[in-house]
Amino acid sequence: MKKNIVLIGMPGCGKSTVGVVLAKILGYQFLDSDLLIQSQEKRILSEIIREEGLDRFLLIEEEVNAGISAESTVIATGGSVIYGKKAMEHLKKNGIVVYLKLPLQDIAVRLGDLTDRGVALRPEQTLADLYAERVPLYELYADIVLEAGSLSISETASEIRRIIKEKRADV
Numbered sequence: 060m061k062k063n064i065v066l067i068g069m070p071g072c073g074k075s076t077v078g079v080v081l082a083k084i085l086g087y088q089f090l091d092s093d094l095l096i097q098s099q100e101k102r103i104l105s106e107i108i109r110e111e112g113l114d115r116f117l118l119i120e121e122e123v124n125a126g127i128s129a130e131s132t133v134i135a136t137g138g139s140v141i142y143g144k145k146a147m148e149h150l151k152k153n154g155i156v157v158y159l160k161l162p163l164q165d166i167a168v169r170l171g172d173l174t175d176r177g178v179a180l181r182p183e184q185t186l187a188d189l190y191a192e193r194v195p196l197y198e199l200y201a202d203i204v205l206e207a208g209s210l211s212i213s214e215t216a217s218e219i220r221r222i223i224k225e226k227r228a229d230v
Contacts, residue, residue, distance in 0.1 A: 062130045063154030064223065067197055069190060070138040070178050071169035072159040073212060078135035081216040088132040092140065096123050104137070113179055120179075121146045129153070139179035141196040151200060155226070157219055158201035161208045163190045 066074040082089035108116045121143030
């Protein structure tokens with residue numbers, strides 16, 4: 060039985076914030092894979108990208124996510140986790156993957172400066188390019204797609220709990 064809930068989606072969609080609230084209402088642990096990467100690398104994400112390059116960062120991200128061993132945990136992933144096939148297969152095997160989907164306009168307002176945020180963005184890419192590239196991957200890996208644009212943080216967490224309860228009895 061799948062014991063974890065894995066949150067995926069664009070940077071700024073609320074994975075970490077919703078994840079903390081969801082973990083509290085379920086009595087689960089909470090894990091933020093971006094913070095795990097930063098702890099392991101002893102640098103913030105933007106430094107890793109700047110110093111190692113985007114491709115190396117994505118490899119690090121994939122290895123960290125593929126190595127997560129958790130049970131009864133809400134896992135908030137980085138927005139680029141979907142580029143790592145090995146990581147996504149591991150996360151799907153051990154949890155229910157929930158895509159928090161927000162419109163591009165909402166993401167743009169929430170993000171502000173992308174470089175400070177440590178967003179895995181190629182130099183020639185715009186946020187709209189990134190969104191168009193990633194949405195099909197989020198949808199590919201998601202067990203549940205939640206349109207979260209009009210929901211508050213607590214409403215989003217409650218809706219995830221409701222949907223998962225319908226799918227299984229142990230939450």
